[in-house]
Amino acid sequence: MKREENPTINPYGITEEWRWVKGYTNRYKVSNLGGLHSYEDKDLDYKHYQWIAPAGDGLPRVRLYKNGQWKNKKIAMIVVSAFQTIPSTKKIRIKNARAWNNWLGNIELVDK
Numbered sequence: 001m002k003r004e005e006n007p008t009i010n011p012y013g014i015t016e017e018w019r020w021v022k023g024y025t026n027r028y029k030v031s032n033l034g035g036l037h038s039y040e041d042k043d044l045d046y047k048h049y050q051w052i053a054p055a056g057d058g059l060p061r062v063r064l065y066k067n068g069q070w071k072n073k074k075i076a077m078i079v080v081s082a083f084q085t086i087p088s089t090k091k092i093r094i095k096n097a098r099a100w101n102n103w104l105g106n107i108e109l110v111d112k
Contacts, residue, residue: 014103014105016031017031022082027039027065032103033103050070060100061073079103093110094107095108
């Protein structure tokens with residue numbers, strides 16, 4: 001059984017909800033709790049995403065694969081963009097300053 005078919009509840013009592021990652025439909029899903037799931041691709045014989053070193057701001061990133069190319073993405077940005085629109089005048093910020101705590105309720109949009 002896939003993880004998103006069996007939702008979990010985090011310590012805050014929030015049910016995990018999964019959505020497609022923008023620009024990667026049918027390839028990756030992200031949850032409101034910061035989870036990332038890749039889907040099987042017959043053309044790939046290696047891991048479908050890779051954790052990479054945090055960005056200069058300390059936020060964790062992954063490399064996502066599509067059309068023969070890898071793209072670096074911040075987990076927090078993936079989470080927020082899957083659940084709401086991010087205006088170009090805003091950037092993301094982790095509320096409790098714990099960079100690896102990427103659940104949607106801990107990420108806020110602030111002015112650039």
